[in-house]
Each structure stands twice: as C-alpha cells, then as structure tokens.
Amino acid sequence: MKLTSRDFKTNARQALGDAGLQRALGRSATHFQARVAQARENLPEFEALREAARVIRDHTIAHMDAYLETYAAAVERSGGIVHWCKNAAEARDTVLSICRAAGARMVTKGKSMASEEIGLNEHLEAHGIEPVETDLGEYVLQLRREPPSHIIAPAFHLNREDWEASFRAAHTDLPADRVFQERREILAEARTRLRERFLAADVGITGANFLVAETGSSVIVTNEGNGDLTQTLPRVHIVLAGIDKIVPTLEDTTTLLRLLARSATGQEMSVYTSFATGPRRAADTDGPAEYHVVLLDNGRSALIGTPFQDMLRCIRCSACMNHCPVYGAIGGHAYGWVYPGPMGAVLTPALAGLAETADLPNATTFCGRCAAVCPVKIPLPDLMRHWRKRQFERRLTPSVTRSALGLWGWFARRPASWRLASRAAMRVLGWAGRRGGHFSALPLAGGWTAGRDMPAPEGETFFTRYEREQRVAARRRA
C-alpha cells in the first residue's frame, strides 16, 4: 500500500470536513466501546487474562528464534512448506511464484493486513493473476479501489448508499434498477457473487491471527466464514503472516483468543476460529493439496531490543483505535498507511521509517485510553513519546517547535528563572483578562484559541499561592 503519511495534516483536515465520513465515524465509535465494555464486565477473569497475555507475549519474544524454528519444523512435518521472507519484495515474489507454479489465474483472499503491508494485490494483478478479496468489507473496497480504513472493519468509513452505488457499478449483469430494501440484501448479493469465486479459485491466500509453534498450525478468526472457505476449497493454501504472530502452545493461544474478540468487537468468540495444520492428509476427502506459509519479517525483528519491542505483543484487535479520540475524529485513511490509530502511530514509523511518518506519533492527546484498553498492555502513549524524542534527536521536528522546546527546556532546568518568568506572565495575563475572565485570542496560540477560549489566570502562580498557604498554616500551628 502506498505510503501517504507525509500528508497527514492535509489528510486530517480533509477528513474533518468530509460529511459522509463524519456520519460513519459518529455511528461507529460508541458501538464498539459499549460492546467491549460489556464483554469485559461479563468476564471476571479479564484483567488476569490481560496480565497472562502480556507475560506470554514477552516470553515468546525472548525466545522468538526457538519458537519460530520449532514452528517451521512442525509445519514441515505436517507436509507444509515455510518460506522465510526478509521484506515486502521477497514476500510478494514468493507468493507470486507459488501462484505461478500452481498455474493460478484467480486467487481468493481472506482478510490480511500483512498483504496490504506488502502490496500483494497490485503485484499479482501486474503479473496477470486476479486477486479477489472475500471479506465483505474488503470486497467493497476492492470494487472501489480504496484501501481499508480500519484493521478489523475495513469499510468502517462507508455509508449504506456507498455500498449500493459500488455494487450497482460492479455487478452490471444484474438489473440496474434493483432495490436494496435492507442491508441483508447487499449481503446476499455479495454472498452469491463470492460463492462462485470461492469455488473457482486456484489458490486461497489468508493471513493468520496466530501461528502455533507446538503444532505448526496457523489460526484465523472470522465472523463471515470467508477466510475459512478460502483455506478449504482451493487446491493451494498460502498463509501470509508476520513473525510476531508466533505463540508457543495451544494453551497460550487460548489465553489470547479469550481476549481477542472481546477487545475487538465485544463478542465472546468470533464465529469461526479455524486452525489449519498442513495440507490434506492421506485419508482426507477435502482440503488443499498444498500448504505454504510465507513468514514475513519486514522490519519486525529490528524492533527487538529497542524501546519499541513491546509493540510486537500486538494482537491486532483494534481496541486502541476504537477508543482513540483522534481516530474517532479523522478515521483511518488520514494516517496514510495500513495501520491506523495508536497502534499505527507506533508501528508505521517502525516499519516505514520515521522521516516519512513523523506526524503520526504527534496525532495524540495522550489521554491514555489506548493503553488502558490494550489486551496485551502495550504502553502506546509511552512509545509515541519515544518516537517524538527520536524526531527531536534526528532534527525532524519543525524549527518553531524546536525553538519553543529549547526555550522551555532552558527555563525548566533553571527553577528560579522559571518562577520569576511564570510569575510575571501570570500577572500580565491576570491583569489583561480581569474583565472577561477568558481570552478568545492569544498571541502565538491562534491554533489553540481558534476552537476554544483560554480561561484567564487569577494573577498568581501555583507556587506563589502554595508557599503563601504553607506559611499561613505554619503560623497557625505555631
């Protein structure tokens, strides 16, 4: 997927003025939040599971080489083939060559953010192979040639009339004047259309929510059953997954599954949790004859041993973006790449480079809700702060910000000067605002006061008042 994070500020401004998007965002945020809160409340063990999940993820990272080797050996014992890929180009070419060896003309795809990350669809199309997205949201986006705006609800930003228009434009063999009375009818049309594709595909490509080292299994989680059909019907199944999906055992996978759907949609479990282990066995009467795993690094291993290592705990549930006031205001496209919201603000600079994505870790109010709802306790605001620090060190921060920070830093290290300066500033502001009690405009803070008034200070600083009251209290005691 093309990186446009450099234009974050322009994208965000456009998003704020996009009436359709704002309608979609307004509808969605409370929906996810209420359901997730309910799911947490219904499971008394939720907090214990979060801590256990954090421990499992940290343990796995500390032994990642051992678990990946164990996993690869188990896949191969079951008759599957593992392809290790350092970067996006290697992974794209590997998938293409498997498809070519299979003589594939059309491939069905389950939802996979890794496939967006490596730009797989464009690569297959450029080489004469037609990829067909089968997740309902991904399907309509493919018709519209738009990227997803959310990691589990890709068409989050669309309204019903957008769906209808896209289906009419694409399914031209159906009567143009047909009426979609209900959402159900949109779903039914997609089901019929995609069923033909499931049956005709030569290769099925899915992502993975987890890779289980103990058994060599890939695990996908869906509500529609699309990923499950994708990995059952075609002759060849390709799993495309990041190395961070590795989990030691079935028990560890279970702990993570108990958190995943609850944190994502507020369901206790998604409808289908499907484990795939190798190709069809000798006595089997269905299932693919070939099973490939494309293991993708693409910058993940470089996070180990850095402050950003905790990001590898992520299970891609989307709770952080569903609870983020910034995502809630601008949606996913403004972030300019595959992963939006707080997890994207941390992961995108790591995978795509800070220079191109420097605005993302600044797109936060630091309210901390993302960390509070994260099922694997990733300290997302802290990690965004680390990126800001790196921006400053690498001189990627704009010069006005740098000078302001420099000025603030000078005072912060000289408490006497700080108190003197702040006392003077408060006195001036207190005097200037003594009538209205607030300012509707302030020099150098036009951006801030454009949207709200600044309450006028009372004329003295906290320190002054505190010192005075301490003195009074001491006198009383004496």
Add this chain to the structure above:
Amino acid sequence: MSQEAILGAIRRGLGRGGLTEDRLAVPRARLAAPPRGPVPARGDLPRAAQVALFLRAAEREFASTVRVPALSAVPGAIAAWLAAGGLGTELVVAPHPELAGLAWGEAGLSARFGPACAADRVSVQHAFAGVAETGTLVLPSGPERPATLNLLPETEIVVLPASRVVGAYETVWDWLRVERGRGEGLTALHDDGGGFMPRALMLVSGVSRSADIEQTLELGAHGPRRLHVILVDDDPAACAAA
C-alpha cells in the same frame, strides 16, 4: 538465506548468539508441558449445569438447539426440524461411525455420506466436543468429519453427545493430545505427519455473520445461515436437571 538473516536479526536484538541446549531448555519445557492461563470459572459447573450453559451460550449466538434421548432419535429429530422450516429432506452427512448406521431412510430423509459440494443445502456434522464457556462446537476435519460440511451448505446440523460437553477449551486440547496421540514435545510425530492436530480444526460459535455494513449485524454471510445443534443425552449425570 533469509531464514538465517531473520533469526540472526532476532538474536542480535536479544543480545545473544544461536540456540544452545541451555537456551532451548525453557521453550522445550513449555512445549512439553504447556501451562494453562487463567481459565474462566463460568464453565466449572456440575455436568447438568455445564450442558445447560452450553445450550444457552449457543442460542445466544443464534444457533437453535434440541435434546434427544439417544442417537437413534437423531434422524427423526432432524426430519421434524427440517419439515418445520421447509428445508427439504436431502442431506449430506459426515461418514462418522455414530451417524453412518442410523435409520435415515425410515425418517423419510435421503442421506449421502461424504464431503459437501456446492449444490448441497443441508449438512449433518458430528462434533468432537462442545465448549460450555462460549457455546462453541469443536469440529476437527478428517475422512469421518469433512470440513466442507461446516462451510458450504446454507444449513448445518451438528450432532453433539452430551458426554462431550466440557467447561473450557483446555479440556479439548487435552482430549486431542490423548485421543489422537501425543508425540514427544519438539519431535512430535504421527502417522499422517500432523501430530495430534487434524488438518483443520474449526471452533464454531453460532451462525455466520457480518457487521461490515454500517457496523450493523446481519446473519448469513459466507458460511451457514442456520446452525442447529442436536444434543444427544448419553450422559446420565448431564440429564439430572434437564
């Protein structure tokens, strides 16, 4: 080789060299005896209450359920349910020993045994287990339980013996390891190469659905639109409160 490059980068990040016997000890121990995480107490119930919880949870996820006293009553229960819904009499049935010998014809049903194809409307599957915690059916693939039965037809009927209802997923993993043969940790081996795991293991919680259109739930996406569970009361302890 990319494998060496990736593993090398991981080891550099971890600040250590390759895998020695010492460094393998901890992961090997975890794989040989997987520790359990926190198991929700909600499934830890007397048998009868456990089965009742399973049925309640499955119904909450839009499955319908019925209890029959014995396996022999399954075809009759299916015939009655299909007739009530106007769903015909043609079935594609899992060639599982418990289903193969039933009197399908006598119940007025025509049963074909094997995997499903595109034209099949109704399938009958046999469950390995049911998990009360979330009302989840455990459906491993194999010649006796083809995976296509769980996905292609619009209507799936699943036969679940009450004796196979468990409180939590962890019991299912133990059963798979014991009943399908546990290998030895890192060198697990099994006849068909997959160890104790079948090619596909589907955990199914309710009917196929999507909320992709305006975050509004619609049932019947790509998998079955109807899921009907027939619980066979083969466990006297589970019937007590029924």
